[in-house]
Amino acid sequence: MNKNNFAMDVTKNLIEKSNALILSKNNSLTKRELIILDLYLSFIQPRDEGSRTIVVKKKLLEQAVGTQIKASDLKQNISNLLKTQISIENEKGEWIQSTLFQSSYCFMDDNKEWCVSLTCSDFAKNYMFDINQYTVFQLRDVINLKNSKSILLFEYLLSQKYMHKTWQIPIDELRQQLNCTEEYYDDYRKFNSKILKPCVDDINKTSILFNVEYSKKTDKDRFTTSIEFTLTNSKNYKQMVRDIHDLQDMENKKNNLLGDIL
Numbered sequence: 001m002n003k004n005n006f007a008m009d010v011t012k013n014l015i016e017k018s019n020a021l022i023l024s025k026n027n028s029l030t031k032r033e034l035i036i037l038d039l040y041l042s043f044i045q046p047r048d049e050g051s052r053t054i055v056v057k058k059k060l061l062e063q064a065v066g067t068q069i070k071a072s073d074l075k076q077n078i079s080n081l082l083k084t085q086i087s088i089e090n091e092k093g094e095w096i097q098s099t100l101f102q103s104s105y106c107f108m109d110d111n112k113e114w115c116v117s118l119t120c121s122d123f124a125k126n127y128m129f130d131i132n133q134y135t136v137f138q139l140r141d142v143i144n145l146k147n148s149k150s151i152l153l154f155e156y157l158l159s160q161k162y163m164h165k166t167w168q169i170p171i172d173e174l175r176q177q178l179n180c181t182e183e184y185y186d187d188y189r190k191f192n193s194k195i196l197k198p199c200v201d202d203i204n205k206t207s208i209l210f211n212v213e214y215s216k217k218t219d220k221d222r223f224t225t226s227i228e229f230t231l232t233n234s235k236n237y238k239q240m241v242r243d244i245h246d247l248q249d250m251e252n253k254k255n256n257l258l259g260d261i262l
Contacts, residue, residue, distance in 0.1 A: 009063075010039065010042070010060050010063050010064050010139060011063070011064065011138070011139050011140040011143060012138055012139070012140060013039070013042035013043070013138065013139045014042060014136065014137075014138055015038050015041045015042045015136065015137055015138065015139060016041065016046045016131070016134045016135075016136055017038070017041055017134055017135050017136075017137075017155065018127045018128065018131040018133065018134045018135075019133045019134060019135060019159045020088050020127050020131075020133070021086075021088070021124075021127045021128070022135060022155045022156060022159045023088075023089075023156070023159070023177070024086040024087060024088045025086065025087040025088075025089070025176050025177075026085060026086055026087050026097075026179070027084075027086055027152060027179050028084060028179055029080065029081070029084055029148060030077070030080070030148055031145075031146075031147050031148045031151060032065050032069075032077055033077050033080055033081055033084075033148075034142070034148055034151050034152070035064055035065050035139070035142065035143055035151075036061065036064070036065075036077060036078075036081060037081065037100065038139055038142060039056065039060075039061065039064045039139060040054055040056075040118055040120070041128065042139055043056060044120075044128060044129070046128065046129055046130070046131065046134075047129070047130060048129070049125055049129045049130070052119055052120050052125055052128070052129070053117060053118070053119040054117070054118055055115055055116070055117045056115065056116055056118075057109075057113055057114070057115050058074070058113065058114040058115065058116065059113065061074070061116065064139060064143060065143070066143060066144075071114075074106070074116070075106070078104045078106070078116065078118075081100060081101050081104075081118075082099065082101050082102075082103075082104060083099065084099065084100065085097050085098060085099050086098070086099075086100060088127065096123070098121060098123035098124070099121050099123065099124070100120060100121060100123075100124045101118055101119065101120055101121055101124070102119055102120065102121040102122070103117075103118075103119045104116060104117060104118050104119070105117040135155065135158050135159040135162070137155075137158060137209070141154070141158075141207065141208070141209065142154060142155070144206050145202055145203065145206055146198075146202050147199075147202075148179075149178050149179075149180075149195055149198075149199050150198075150199045150202040150203060150206075152177060152178050152179065153177075153178060153196075153199045153200070153203065154203050154207065156177050157203070157210070157212055157229060157231060158209065158210070160229070160231075161209075161210060161231050164231075165230065165231060165232075166228065166229065166230045166231075167228070167229060168217060168226045168227065168228045168229075169226060169227055169229070170225065170226050171188065171191075171216075171224050171225060171226055171227060174196075174227055175191060178195060178196075178199075180195055188216065188224040192216075196214070196227070200212055200213075200214060207234065208234055209233075209234055210231045210232060210233055210234055211231070211232050211233075211234060212229060212230070212231050213229070213230045213232075214227050214228060214229050214230070215227070215228050216228075
């Protein structure tokens, strides 16, 4: 049973996303596809691998992305999710590359409503179920961001927030994180003006969890080598954390009840 299948407002769905998945490379998904991925994560039971197949009504997908979706566009989005490969590295520099999803099925239910079924791949389930290091947020935290780059940066920053207040990331690693590996972005001024600054401005305008500041670090030849991020809690942060904890408690109680019934 999908944990949020009966939510009236899917934007409040709770997501537990593994840090390994957040830090994965080669993420070329569009904003809509990233939201569908996060919606999938909000429907599964992270402690129950048996929930790896979810069924979601098209109208809930549209609620999540904030707009109507043409059938042809939805087919393309799902196709991209099925064929997109991501790369996950461990601390030794070893890496594994594979797809996130293995199958999908679009059908009309008994109420004549279009539905989409998604099943994660055997590879991906290792980063979606029984995970130890993960980041918790709600779907509404990402849906109002302008584009995929803002979502990627927001989720990266949030994953680091629980470990650091201020930290540095090598500029090449940050470009990879945001899927900006084209030679054009080797020039920091272009990367900053086209990607980094607009994304940070977008997050600061939209996020109800934190505010972010950043500065570049240079070597003796004045080449940009890294970016230093500093996060500060928003004024609503403590209340948002309490709300998330309340949602987690509700989910745990519901799961225990379902376990007793089954």
